[in-house]
Amino acid sequence: MNIEQLRADTPAVEQLIHFNNAGAALMPKPVIEVMTRQLQLEAQLGGYEAAAQHLPELENVYGAIGRLINACPDEIAVIENATRAWDMAFYSLPLQAGDVVLTSTTEYAGNYIPYLQLKKRRGIEIRIIPNDEQGQVSLSALKDMLGDDRVALVSLPVIATNGGPVQPIEQIGALARAAGVLFLLDACQGVGQMPIDVQKIGCHMLAATSRKYLRGPRGMGFLYVEKSLCQNLEPAFLDLHAASLLTPETFKIREDARRFENWECNVVAKLGLGAAVDYALAQGLEPMWQRIQHLAAYLRDRLGEVAGIKPTDSGIIKSGIVTFTCQGSSAVQVQQWLAARDKRINVSTSTFRSTMLDMQQRNLLEVSRASLHAYNTEAEIDEMIEALLRMPRS
Ligand SMILES: Cc1ncc(COP(=O)(O)O)c(C=O)c1O
Incomplete structure (x- = not known):
């Protein structure tokens, strides 16, 4: 380096x-330059007109994130932060009374509170995967817990907000896949810090943020949803970007992961995220x-x-x-x-x-x-x- x-x-x-x-890393010059240029353009031309001048770069954001995590551009949704990205995935899951969510002791409160909400609202059950002697998720305990066919989801952070172990996510993903259970990975502290490859991990969904190890701007994040799963998940919120009104009585949800987005977004920050991902990829x-x-x-x-x-x-x-x-x-x-x-x-x-x-x-x-x-x-x-x-x- x-x-x-x-x-x-x-x-x-x-x-x-x-x-x-x-918390939030320092943004490198290329990120600041792209954002400053776009902000100035918005002031000079108007926000929509400025965005229209940079459509290829805006599209590149999806391609760049795809290259970063080894996914296809149409498996990516750009969402304002990791929490909302995670929420859009979690609240789209058809979890029912008695369904079990497995998580780690290192789970982030922002994710744990939604488990509690669905426990209260729908009667899901939360089970905590114990740690092994080294303090990371016990793979043997996870394997046993996955033996219960009420388990509907494994969901945990690769790296916790308060440090600790880097979870063995590839082994966790393999166990979840073998059991036919969905795996939602919170890669908020992992993306930009370490190689994250959704194919190798085998996670079905992944949420991340821009401002931390990726060194992008605040107020940006993204969600990955595996293509084969995407069309089976109905977002909890829809708008005229996530879906189209066909007649006064009917609508159609878009097929790609952008069904989890909403129309208005911070274009300056989105371009900044794209530049940050390109920068990280260039460093390796x-x-x-x-x-x-x-x-x-x-x-x-x-x-x-x-x-x-x-x-x-x-x-x-x-x-x-x-x-x-x-x-x-x-x-x-x-x-x-x-x-x-x-x-x-x-x-x-x-x-x-x-x-x-x-x-x-x-x-x-x-x-x-x-x-x-x-x-x-x-x-x-x-x-x-x-x-x-x-x-x-x-
Ligand atoms: C492990 C983990 N998950 C999720 C989040 C939430 O990310 P955001 O603030 O971008 O929503 C954080 C933020 O600190 C985090 O550390």
Whole structure:
């Protein structure tokens, strides 16, 4: 990887150390340029007229996402964030009373709440797949649980918002497929960070966001739905883009995954997402993943030098999201201390409200989260360690 080029494409690294890539990463220049150009064009020409000038680029967004995750363009819907993309898939499933959803302890609250809603509304059952000794989903437990023919869905995040293991998604996908059960993958923290190949994973649906490891703009995301499944899923919401009015009494839902979209969207951000995906593909997902894992291992290692700091990530494969607790300081104090350095260091705080099952199981209320990207460096990590060594504690 050409780290110098990556950093040159990311001007803000001159002023700050950004370790909040799991929150929202810094956008590279090509993304900013495309969006600035389109915004100016909207101001000069009008929004519809500006969009009409860039129809091929808008279409390329689907092709680029398809190349990113090894899917066809017509299996992609561009939706305003990962949560809504996930919702559009989940709420289209014909889940009935007694149907079982299997999820992991690392499930994101934004997904878990919809399970609870359908439990209340329709009587579905939620079952949690236990972890193995390494802290990732137990594949043998999953296999046993899939033996119950009431299981209708396996749904979990590849990487949790609060770090932890990279789930063995290819094995999970293979088990779900073998059992004939749908697999909905939340790849929100995975896309852009690691290679994600829906064919290899075997997931039927996948939701992701633009602003995190993909380095696109905020307020954008996408959904993948396997072609053979797509036409059997009726979106919970329809509009005149997702469907066409044929007569005053009849309508037809479109056949491709854009049935999950709605008509109005942020065209500037959509073009930004396309540019971000093109940028990630040009860097190469495999080298990016290697570099992120290398930096994260270096940070975990160096955190060990700071008394009272305890890394909290489990799992055989760990991601670029590094979490830790700090004796004598709350996560918010850590965040504020690092943000107040001459060269600001951005980390964030992950609380039990986002990943309640996991945090409760590990007796954690909150963790500090330093999420690294390929454009970060060892020198930046060293600066953070120096700052932590000087941090006053109670
Ligand atoms: C694992 C996971 N899933 C889903 C989401 C939701 O993504 P978005 O905010 O784009 O809806 C997040 C956001 O932090 C996340 O970490």
